[in-house]
Amino acid sequence: xxxxxxxxxxxxxxxxxxxxxxxxxxxxxxxxxxxxxxxxxxxxxxxxxxxxxxxxxxxxxxxxxxxxxxxxxxxxxxxxxxxxxxxxxxxxxxxxxxxxxxxxxxxxxxxxxxxxxxxxxxxxxxxxxxxxxxxxxxxxxxxxxxxxxxxxxxxxxxxxxxxxxxxxxxxxxxxxxxxxxxxxxxxxxxxxxxxxxxxxxxxxxxxxxxxxxxxxxxxxxxxxxxxxxxxxxxxxxxxxxxxxxxxxxxxxxxxxxxxxxxxxxxxxxxxxxxxxxxxxxxxxxxxxxxxxxxxxxxxxxxxxx
Amino acid sequence: xxxxxxxxxxxxxxxxxxxxxxxxxxxxxxxxxxxxxxxxxxxxxxxxxxxxxxxxxxxxxxxxxxxxxxxxxxxxxxxxxxxxxxxxxxxxxxxxxxxxxxxxxxxxxxxxxxxxxxxxxxxxxxxxxxxxxxxxxxxxxxxxxxxxxxxxxxxxxxxxxxxxxxxxxxxxxxxxxxxxxxxxxxxxxxxxxxxxxxxxxxxxxxxxxxxxxxxxxxxxxxxxxxxxxxxxxxxxxxxxxxxxxxxxxxxxxxxxxxxxxxxxxxxxxxxxxxxxxxxxxxxxxxxxxxxxxxxxxxxxxxxxxxxxxxxxxx
Ligand SMILES: Nc1ncnc2c1ncn2[C@@H]1O[C@H](COP(=O)(O)OP(=O)(O)OP(=O)(O)O)[C@@H](O)[C@H]1O
Ligand SMILES: [Mg+2]
Numbered sequence: 001x002x003x004x005x006x007x008x009x010x011x012x013x014x015x016x017x018x019x020x021x022x023x024x025x026x027x028x029x030x031x032x033x034x035x036x037x038x039x040x041x042x043x044x045x046x047x048x049x050x051x052x053x054x055x056x057x058x059x060x061x062x063x064x065x066x067x068x069x070x071x072x073x074x075x076x077x078x079x080x081x082x083x084x085x086x087x088x089x090x091x092x093x094x095x096x097x098x099x100x101x102x103x104x105x106x107x108x109x110x111x112x113x114x115x116x117x118x119x120x121x122x123x124x125x126x127x128x129x130x131x132x133x134x135x136x137x138x139x140x141x142x143x144x145x146x147x148x149x150x151x152x153x154x155x156x157x158x159x160x161x162x163x164x165x166x167x168x169x170x171x172x173x174x175x176x177x178x179x180x181x182x183x184x185x186x187x188x189x190x191x192x193x194x195x196x197x198x199x200x201x202x203x204x205x206x207x208x209x210x211x212x213x214x215x216x217x218x219x220x221x222x223x224x225x226x227x228x229x230x231x232x233x234x235x236x237x238x239x240x241x242x243x244x245x246x247x248x249x250x251x252x253x254x255x256x257x258x259x260x261x262x263x264x265x266x267x268x269x270x271x272x273x274x275x276x277x278x279x280x281x282x283x284x285x286x287x288x289x290x291x292x293x294x295x296x297x298x299x300x301x302x303x304x305x
Numbered sequence: 306x307x308x309x310x311x312x313x314x315x316x317x318x319x320x321x322x323x324x325x326x327x328x329x330x331x332x333x334x335x336x337x338x339x340x341x342x343x344x345x346x347x348x349x350x351x352x353x354x355x356x357x358x359x360x361x362x363x364x365x366x367x368x369x370x371x372x373x374x375x376x377x378x379x380x381x382x383x384x385x386x387x388x389x390x391x392x393x394x395x396x397x398x399x400x401x402x403x404x405x406x407x408x409x410x411x412x413x414x415x416x417x418x419x420x421x422x423x424x425x426x427x428x429x430x431x432x433x434x435x436x437x438x439x440x441x442x443x444x445x446x447x448x449x450x451x452x453x454x455x456x457x458x459x460x461x462x463x464x465x466x467x468x469x470x471x472x473x474x475x476x477x478x479x480x481x482x483x484x485x486x487x488x489x490x491x492x493x494x495x496x497x498x499x500x501x502x503x504x505x506x507x508x509x510x511x512x513x514x515x516x517x518x519x520x521x522x523x524x525x526x527x528x529x530x531x532x533x534x535x536x537x538x539x540x541x542x543x544x545x546x547x548x549x550x551x552x553x554x555x556x557x558x559x560x561x562x563x564x565x566x567x568x569x570x571x572x573x574x575x576x577x578x579x580x581x582x583x584x585x586x587x588x589x590x591x592x593x594x595x596x597x598x599x600x601x602x603x604x605x606x607x608x609x610x611x612x613x614x615x616x617x618x619x
Contacts, residue, residue, distance in 0.1 A: 203400055207402070211385065211388060211418065
């Protein structure tokens with residue numbers, strides 16, 4: 001187990017380094033940041049001054065290592081757009097995105113797990129096929145379109161939920177629901193196939209031979225064994241959701257990390273873009289590691305083996 | 306105790322059990338023997354109501370201690386399973402849930418049927434683990450199935466089936482999947498428990514040596530039918546159905562095999578039969594087959610408790 005964690009940690013560091021290179025490279029090929037910073041009215045002298053001030057006149061490798069060195073010391077640089085340390089921006093925005101991601105994951109699990117279990121219990125029947133069809137439709141529907149449908153339906157027509165901003169927790173509900181939709185098909189399919197495997201196993205026959213209640217057979221004995229792959233994919237899906245929050249946060253005007261990323265990309269505020277990309281990658285790696293640990297906790301063969 | 310008549314189980318176009326009748330009396334060990342694939346496991350599962358989806362069960366009668374099991378709902382059956390009827394399976398390696406400790410799997414069946422505190426159930430579990438010959442029950446209770454050997458797992462399964470003091474225990478080839486070295490121990494244990502607890506034991510096996518040692522009554526199955534049923538002594542002394550005769554001749558039975566006598570395996574294999582099959586299932590492999598074997602076969606009684614299914618008379 002310890003060796004396994006060590007291996008995963010080394011792998012994580014390697015991925016982070018790759019991400020460092022890519023996020024640095026992307027912000028440089030996207031155009032000259034100095035021009036964007038200086039604005040349209042700036043003279044050539046202004047631009048040159050800005051280049052010097054941000055260190056953009058140095059050779060690229062030097063810029064890269066300066067940045068990496070600073071990141072290693074915990075210094076993410078300053079945003080020229082907001083005229084603030086990037087760390088402060090992230091500290092203010094990250095909780096919103098994390099909340100949104102967790103709300104989305106919560107919705108996804110709340111919808112996908114029962115549906116997956118129901119489909120498995122009715123394997124091969126019309127109920128099963130109907131549930132899988134719904135999953136397929138969910139997958140085919142673009143999330144911005146779903147967002148519009150929900151805004152029009154639940155927000156404007158019925159006026160049940162706020163459609164933009166986060167004055168209170170209800171502001172998270174609509175975007176969370178939209179975010180959940182992308183994760184539902186995979187979660188549901190995995191729950192279904194895991195449950196089908198588990199329900200057909202010998203230990204379920206034993207549980208039935210013990211006269212246990214149906215609830216205990218399905219939810220205790222089968223679901224526990226079907227949960228492992230679902231946990232792993234759920235963590236990955238949360239990672240996707242955090243990344244995918246760029247679209248959702250701008251549609252629903254939530255001032256989270258995704259919104260920040262969108263603003264800074266459009267203004268080529270490269271210190272912010274680099275930092276956000278790096279942060280998302282780190283979160284993603286941490287999530288997969290967390291999923292492995294959770295699996296080990298769920299599976300005694302991994303824990304004690 | 307258990308009274309089955311005319312039990313049929315079909316999977317689509319194959320009838321795995323084709324009119325099985327058998328009786329297990331109070332405190333008796335009834336052995337069900339037969340070649341692989343003849344429908345022994347399916348018979349046991351059908352009695353327990355544990356058949357897979359897609360299986361169709363019909364019967365004239367499945368009675369258990371005065372209760373008509375055919376009329377019971379799944380919920381009603383659930384009250385008997387694990388409490389008055391225990392079952393042990395052919396596959397000890399996969400029959401325990403890998404995610405839960407031995408203790409959790411033992412106590413849950415007791416608390417389900419008998420209620421009581423967790424502590425009381427755990428105490429009972431430890432006592433039963435001791436009873437099935439597991440040393441250090443305290444240690445084993447906290448372990449997971451993957452930490453136990455096959456023999457230990459089967460002992461845990463036995464303890465689990467006995468947690469609620471059942472009247473009937475169905476053991477489906479409890480040793481087939483185990484190491485030869487531990488097989489004898491498990492069988493001795495089952496025989497001892499049967500005698501001590503006054504259990505009715507339906508023991509499925511294809512080991513005639515086991516039958517000779519532990520059975521009171523024996524039913525021989527072939528192609529989904531019980532072709533002969535007799536008290537153990539009568540069966541070994543006067544096997545009457547040609548299949549039983551072939552079976553006894555083909556397997557070396559300790560103390561029964563005459564030295565120098567060549568083994569005489571029955572040529573051919575068990576046929577798969579459709580639901581509308583009539584006549585004797587064994588006729589294709591039978592030395593004495595005659596035209597009459599293709600129509601309905603009479604059930605004959607040779608002596609009280611000794612019946613067989615054949616055209617021939619002894
Ligand atoms: N779920 C199922 N679906 C289809 N056919 C089945 C199913 N279960 C059993 N059968 C068929 O029923 C027949 C009897 O099987 P069964 O398991 O009862 O044999 P058995 O006598 O227990 O053999 P063994 O000694 O190998 O355990 C076999 O031909 C098998 O293929
Ligand atoms: Mg079998």
